Amino acid sequence: MHRTLSPRTLLIRVASAAVVLVAVMLACALVGTERVSFVNALSGGSDPASPNPDFEILMHVRVPRIILAAIVGAALAGAGVTFQAVLRNPLADPYILGISSGAGLGAILAVIGGLNWTLFGRSPIAAFAFAGALGTVWLVWVVGRVTGKFHVTGLLLAGVVVNACFSAVIMFLTSIARSQEVHATIFWLMGNMAEEEFFVLWVSGGSVLAGLVALFFISPQLNALSFGPAEAQSMGVNVRRTQVVAFAVAAFITAVAVSLSGLIGFVGLIVPHAVRLVFGPDHRQLLPLSSLVGAVFLLLADTLARVVVAPAQLPVGVVTAMLGGPFFLVLLMRYNRKVCRLT
């Protein structure tokens, strides 16, 4: 029997990755500047008169942040896989269609505007970033669509140009803003994890999960689309629908991630490649595995970011690039050798 992905293999691998994720989440909950014990924490924190510090730290500081990192990591890696497939470009990442600059512009407008209302517990920065991200993707999509029927190159170009243009606007606004505001914005642009309300985590986690499930159901079509739209269409794939669903869903989960944590680079680019190098390019497997690995990776990076220079914190984006770069290069050399030996 010829080796193609079997549902059994997929289930085993996804389940193993999920177990690893849960284990890493538990381990990271114990890591931090304060020592906490699960046993103490389990005794609960319902009594406001004598607060249980273990419970407070665990439930209100670490667990929300750990869940947040997992959501953002999964969203970025899953979106990265999707953009690389639809754009047929190994250099694509979740931000390639202008999402980053759109979100950045939204965020800096919120900061400069001095807005201080909240929406469902979210700061105006997050809301503006979310709107900016989706608005920019829509703009790029409309521009790219004018350029042709199967408009992958047009989309890429439109994304790059919009990115450059909006980045200039961001720099302009930064240069005329007061220094305090600038600092807040730059910190946000570097990618910043903070403790979140559970309500926010449930809503965003639920929407990211729903998005990833939707993408899984078009993953066979993404495989065919890797050969190009004309070939995919000749094989009976509804190219238009696949492209629209892929772009819309990937852009949406990226926008959710960006509004939660700012711009965290590298996860969406490197994790898909690492998983592809080890497990192969089949998107039915690549998508769920990358999401889980992305969650683990960002979780580890964020844990490092909060303990390495404690009590201060590093921006997590710095850690992802510094940690992920060398790790990926090792994978690249190791697995390239294997491929070469096969031939």
Add this chain to the structure above:
Amino acid sequence: MTASAQLQDVTFAYRPGCPVLAGVSLTVERGTFLAVAGPNGAGKSTLLNLLAGLLAPQAGTISIEAGDIRSYSRRDLARKVAVVRQESIPPFGFSVAETVMMARTPHYGPWGFESQRDRTLLAEALDATDTTQFAARPLADLSGGERQRVLIARALAQDTPILLLDEPTSFLDLKHQIEIYDLLKSIQRDKGRTIIAITHDINLAAQYCDQALMLQPYQGPDTCERSDPSDAATGQYRIGPPSAVFTPAGIEQAFGVRVFAAPVGRESVILPLGHLAADAGKIGLQQASDKATPSEPNKT
């Protein structure tokens, strides 16, 4: 015999007033091996894309397996027509088995996995194209000839009565060109498929094909603005047995080159003559004048 593919007065233009194909009517019988030849820009690939349903004609009708092509959904058409394009390598390292299996994508179950029947078709397609031994290797690691066989295997796995191929031998050496033609011939004969292949190799095509179609670009005014599409020049294409279509005169006219033609046993070979060929003028014109084609003034 029934028609596998039929074009009726098909006109297609990428820009209004500049038809690439004008008033083309032809019938390809089921189980035929048709070679499509003609100079660049004559509309060979356009014809292929029309038959594959990627383009729609501005006028005329196309029927595939006795049904109007417009009546098929994307998925239905993919059950009738499979396409092998030139050199397509995806940016990601899919294996040969994964590549061939992709032809079954529209038939996967609700969870996106192949059925037993899909796996049988995969094994048969690999077997028929003699690619089973590198089923696990990445597509990009194969030689050009091997890769072409894999893409033909994918078209076979699609399990369609019609196979369209766009210059299947264009990057291959002589041995592999013959190998591909042998393979296509066996697919036609053993599996009864209709094969329509674009080719520039007139001599090989003449040996293997039952029918030949010679397309010629529209020769109009430079602006190619014509008020009435019906005054499209007729005789822009010729279809018939290869011996009737691939004549020296026909080729000189279609491609605008001088050729040398000679019988080799029962086959007839046609060679183009470059401007620098020794005595090119003499030989070429002798052969051409045999067929009484009006040509350049005699230099001898």
